[in-house]
Amino acid sequence: MRPIVINGTVLCDPITGIPRYVYEVVTRLDPLLTGTGLDVRLCYRDDGRPLHLPELKNIRIVPLKAIKYSYNLVVLPHYLRRHKAFFLGLASDMLMTRRSAVVLHDIRPLVMDTDRGFFRFKFWVHCLSIKAFARRVYTVSGDQRRLISERLGIPLDRIGLTYNGWEHLQPVEADESVFKKLPGVKKGEYYYALGSLAGHKNYRWIREVAARNPDKVFVVAGGKDLAAFGDDAEAVSGGNLHYPGYVSDRENKALMQHCKAFLHPAVFEGFGIPPLEALSLGAPVAVSNASCLPELYGDTVRYFDPMDYDVDLDALMAQPVAPPDKVLQKYSWPVTAAAWLPELRRFAES
Numbered sequence: 001m002r003p004i005v006i007n008g009t010v011l012c013d014p015i016t017g018i019p020r021y022v023y024e025v026v027t028r029l030d031p032l033l034t035g036t037g038l039d040v041r042l043c044y045r046d047d048g049r050p051l052h053l054p055e056l057k058n059i060r061i062v063p064l065k066a067i068k069y070s071y072n073l074v075v076l077p078h079y080l081r082r083h084k085a086f087f088l089g090l091a092s093d094m095l096m097t098r099r100s101a102v103v104l105h106d107i108r109p110l111v112m113d114t115d116r117g118f119f120r121f122k123f124w125v126h127c128l129s130i131k132a133f134a135r136r137v138y139t140v141s142g143d144q145r146r147l148i149s150e151r152l153g154i155p156l157d158r159i160g161l162t163y164n165g166w167e168h169l170q171p172v173e174a175d176e177s178v179f180k181k182l183p184g185v186k187k188g189e190y191y192y193a194l195g196s197l198a199g200h201k202n203y204r205w206i207r208e209v210a211a212r213n214p215d216k217v218f219v220v221a222g223g224k225d226l227a228a229f230g231d232d233a234e235a236v237s238g239g240n241l242h243y244p245g246y247v248s249d250r251e252n253k254a255l256m257q258h259c260k261a262f263l264h265p266a267v268f269e270g271f272g273i274p275p276l277e278a279l280s281l282g283a284p285v286a287v288s289n290a291s292c293l294p295e296l297y298g299d300t301v302r303y304f305d306p307m308d309y310d311v312d313l314d315a316l317m318a319q320p321v322a323p324p325d326k327v328l329q330k331y332s333w334p335v336t337a338a339a340w341l342p343e344l345r346r347f348a349e350s
Helices: 018-032 070-085 117-133 142-152 176-181 203-210 247-256 273-280 293-300 312-319 324-331 333-348
Strands: 002-006 040-044 060-065 086-089 099-104 136-139 159-161 190-195 219-221 241-247 261-264 285-288 302-304
Touching: 002 070, 002 333, 018 159, 018 333, 040 070, 060 070, 086 333, 117 142, 136 142, 142 159, 176 247, 190 247, 190 273, 203 219, 203 241, 261 273, 273 285, 273 293, 273 302, 273 324, 285 293, 293 324, 302 312
Parallel strands: 002 040, 002 086, 040 060, 086 099, 099 136, 136 159, 190 219, 190 261, 219 241, 261 285, 285 302
Antiparallel strands: none
């Protein structure tokens, strides 16, 4: 059987978003490989950065010395050819080899104009490479599957589904000290949002809704691109809108557990892990009625128009919803990891 090589370089980055998917799949897949005879290896660009992984029993870690651009263009392809391996890109990463499969988490740059033109061009070329070379493509929601098929012309039967999960927050101990950094924010009395602060996350909606509801308190945690709130970034923090910046998993858990409601106003998502995390922690959740969110969350959350800044939050959160059990059972890291086993067997025997 062929070795299967996963590109793990993304695990040298902070474990959020796509790195979270790779981390959870790899660590949960590792014990499932016992006794299967499958040869699975995780290669990564060894440039001095630490690899964020615990000790694995079945997946072999292979550091490859390389500088940034030579790794994907020369070093990793050479390793694959030398070992006659099958390449699995779990982080939307693609190499020009026909013995490959790729998880394309979303194609936002082909749908929205929130990214720079040159980046969109590079992403288009990247997607054309996936179309030309990848034996099979996977994505994280039915909405993305449809978009990938329509925009790239890849037949639906060549696109599989693989989901995100929520269990990563369960063993984390909540860090209640985060509230010391947020004077004026009381437990159970604030609306919470979390994301990368990229434009498609639509945090302008939070700012506008906060301005219209001075009696309510809002906390938005995430990256550093304050332009996501709108043109006047100086107006972001202060009054009833609090921006703590990046928060750890421990701080995020505390903020989710004690929020009045979790809000997710994104206009585009591949999947959207934060609402799933919030549901798993018992928080009331409201999301936009855009992109894949209604498909994923069904009747377990409330929905709002992400362009409607005059939403009545009290009326919105008073709407009844179903228990989240079915959603939490379907979108689960152990389920996702187990689903990769038959796929890996097929790749190894190809």
